[in-house]
Amino acid sequence: DTGVSQDPRHKITKRGQNVTFRCDPISEHNRLYWYRQTLGQGPEFLTYFQNEAQLEKSRLLSDRFSAERPKGSFSTLEIQRTEQGDSAMYLCASSAPLDNYNEQFFGPGTRLTVL
Amino acid sequence: SQQGEEDPQALSIQEGENATMNCSYKTSINNLQWYRQNSGRGLVHLILIRSNEREKHSGRLRVTLDTSKKSSSLLITASRAADTASYFCVGAAGNMLTFGGGTRLMVKP
Numbered sequence: 749d750t751g752v753s754q755d756p757r758h759k760i761t762k763r764g765q766n767v768t769f770r771c772d773p774i775s776e777h778n779r780l781y782w783y784r785q786t787l788g789q790g791p792e793f794l795t796y797f798q799n800e801a802q803l804e805k806s807r808l809l810s811d812r813f814s815a816e817r818p819k820g821s822f823s824t825l826e827i828q829r830t831e832q833g834d835s836a837m838y839l840c841a842s843s844a845p846l847d848n849y850n851e852q853f854f855g856p857g858t859r860l861t862v863l
Numbered sequence: 864s865q866q867g868e869e870d871p872q873a874l875s876i877q878e879g880e881n882a883t884m885n886c887s888y889k890t891s892i893n894n895l896q897w898y899r900q901n902s903g904r905g906l907v908h909l910i911l912i913r914s915n916e917r918e919k920h921s922g923r924l925r926v927t928l929d930t931s932k933k934s935s936s937l938l939i940t941a942s943r944a945a946d947t948a949s950y951f952c953v954g955a956a957g958n959m960l961t962f963g964g965g966t967r968l969m970v971k972p
Contacts, residue, residue, distance in 0.1 A: 779958065796958050
């Protein structure tokens with residue numbers, strides 16, 4: 749399977765704990781995006797990387813959230829001191845470097861439940 | 864950033880019928896995209912229409928775009944139970960896609 753992959757698919761944690769999610773984009777895609785989706789809503793943009801550079805961050809991305817893409821390939825999203833409001837599906841997407849129309853390919857998501 | 868707002872929020876039809884979903888957005892776009900999301904396959908890109916196009920077809924899908932009204936529609940013909948999903952329109956200009964709340968389509972067998 750050469751699509752976008754995310755790990756883990758599900759994560760249950762207690763409030764106050766730190767969690768880290770991983771995203772592996774399609775191999776030739778240099779652009780990578782993180783979104784958050786809550787039940788009944790559309791995905792909300794969190795942050796965007798072009799290669800290893802984080803170029804955009806949403807106001808939704810509080811200080812407890814940090815994302816990295818150290819080698820321009822896979823990316824990690826860390827949430828520190830989780831809160832119940834962080835419970836959501838976290839989606840990763842990637843798009844091709846020569847794609848002027850920004851068609852994004854999404855992974856299956858990581859569903860986070862904070863107890 | 865752009866925002867798509869879909870209408871209706873929910874739609875229930877019988878298998879074989881056509882389904883039409885509408886979308887409005889707020890500012891100028893480079894293109895408009897429709898995505899589908901269901902529990903089995905996650906969020907999948909369906910079709911993209913460029914700002915200089917008015918209509919586009921892909922299989923059973925037909926998309927229209929009216930940039931003067933900042934609106935788009937998605938028509939699914941001869942619907943199938945497998946089309947049951949949420950459908951999102953996304954106006955794109957730049958690197959960020961901003962999704963609306965989606966239309967939840969249910970196709971009854």
